[in-house]
Amino acid sequence: MDLKQIARKAKQAAVSLASLDGKTKDAAIVAMAQALARRTPDILAANETDLSAAAQNDLAAPLLKRLKFDGDKIKEACDGLNALATLPDPVGRTLRAVELDRGLALYQVTCPIGVVGVIFESRPDALVQIASLCLKSGNAALLKGGSEAAATNRVLAEILAEAAAAASIPDGWLALLESRGEVTAMLALDTEIDLIIPRGSNAFVRHIMENTRIPVMGHADGICHVYVDREADIDMAVRICVDSKCQYPAVCNAAETFLVHAGIAAHLLPPLAAALTERGVEIRGCERTASHIPVVPATEADWGTEYLDLIVSIRIVDGLASAVEHINRYGSGHTDVIVSRNTDRIRRFMDTVDAADVFANCSSRFADGFRFGLGAEVGISTHKIHARGPVGLEGMTIYKWRLMGSGQVVADYSGPDARPFTHRRLEHPYR
Numbered sequence: 001m002d003l004k005q006i007a008r009k010a011k012q013a014a015v016s017l018a019s020l021d022g023k024t025k026d027a028a029i030v031a032m033a034q035a036l037a038r039r040t041p042d043i044l045a046a047n048e049t050d051l052s053a054a055a056q057n058d059l060a061a062p063l064l065k066r067l068k069f070d071g072d073k074i075k076e077a078c079d080g081l082n083a084l085a086t087l088p089d090p091v092g093r094t095l096r097a098v099e100l101d102r103g104l105a106l107y108q109v110t111c112p113i114g115v116v117g118v119i120f121e122s123r124p125d126a127l128v129q130i131a132s133l134c135l136k137s138g139n140a141a142l143l144k145g146g147s148e149a150a151a152t153n154r155v156l157a158e159i160l161a162e163a164a165a166a167a168s169i170p171d172g173w174l175a176l177l178e179s180r181g182e183v184t185a186m187l188a189l190d191t192e193i194d195l196i197i198p199r200g201s202n203a204f205v206r207h208i209m210e211n212t213r214i215p216v217m218g219h220a221d222g223i224c225h226v227y228v229d230r231e232a233d234i235d236m237a238v239r240i241c242v243d244s245k246c247q248y249p250a251v252c253n254a255a256e257t258f259l260v261h262a263g264i265a266a267h268l269l270p271p272l273a274a275a276l277t278e279r280g281v282e283i284r285g286c287e288r289t290a291s292h293i294p295v296v297p298a299t300e301a302d303w304g305t306e307y308l309d310l311i312v313s314i315r316i317v318d319g320l321a322s323a324v325e326h327i328n329r330y331g332s333g334h335t336d337v338i339v340s341r342n343t344d345r346i347r348r349f350m351d352t353v354d355a356a357d358v359f360a361n362c363s364s365r366f367a368d369g370f371r372f373g374l375g376a377e378v379g380i381s382t383h384k385i386h387a388r389g390p391v392g393l394e395g396m397t398i399y400k401w402r403l404m405g406s407g408q409v410v411a412d413y414s415g416p417d418a419r420p421f422t423h424r425r426l427e428h429p430y431r
Helices: 003-018 022-038 040-056 061-067 071-085 124-136 147-166 180-186 202-210 234-246 265-278 300-304 320-330 343-352
Strands: 094-101 104-112 115-119 140-144 174-177 195-198 224-228 255-261 282-285 311-317 335-339 357-360 379-381 389-391 397-404
Touching (some): 003 115, 003 140, 040 061, 040 147, 071 124, 115 124, 124 174, 147 174, 174 180, 195 202, 234 255, 255 320, 265 282, 265 311, 300 311, 300 320, 311 320, 320 343, 335 343
Parallel strands (some): 282 311
Antiparallel strands (some): 094 104
């Protein structure tokens, strides 16, 4: 079956999924979790195949870490599926209900997007999250993972599809693409695919956007910042910076640059440098930073680099305005943090930093669909469209306007004797 046939089959499945009740979808998701647990040995064997090949091909350490899918990660994936099954169905929610006139009621109701094509990196757990989110939100999924995870992705897609089929989910709702050529072919299927979500470099995302008529949602780099204000608590700032950088450095919500107010630099930088050095972090700093702690001299390129590794750049700034200017110039619109006890500056930071996520006094690593309570995430959107930040269940739905009449025609509402509209808010949802 060629890609166009696969996409058309997914389109047919999406029509059926759109009207599927929540209980059926949830039962399928639970069955998927049970199947993953049952077939853990098969998953581990496939992942070992990928890891061995990656080691021979000198895959970069951050990608190698993402690729590993061991027993703990399989359990996490199963736990995530079971948690997802407990969340409310995002389809069929009434967002707005308005009476236009007596017997003429308008409802804005959530519905699936349709067929979603997702191109993602070397994390096999991403396949489980994306597929399950698509199913829960009533979308068919065409998934293309990294070639380095080919064996793991293949067995995962097989397990999920078989479990879903046994739970009465329409065949064809999930398909795994395995070649680069299929990505190029997918970009031309604008009548079969409703949305593409690319997860990769800036250059890759731009390539996708420039070569398709299909709507594109996603993010490129995760160049995240932590700004330590002059009124920050030193111990809190150190703890937040260390967690933002070190808790899992190979992901897009890890901090890459720390901006430090000049008025607190002498007190903050020595303990911060000690904590980072203890964890093996290489510190690259501006000239002002170098006057307080030993650093590798930072270059202009460092401010716009997503390291995805135990490397961080530090710049001393003269105040909030300088920090915001730096973030808006070099950041990627992903997640940026302020550490401060001054509520006015926190508010100004959140108002003026142009990012999907703006946090105060907490780690950048909280930028995650599961942690937000969204039921994991299909990706992060830094675009200014219907979904921004971690894209969970709600971001995987759109809406329809449903107008329920009782014989009304527009002619009755036109001319000198036109009936007036009531535009009265209704409290009851669409049924």
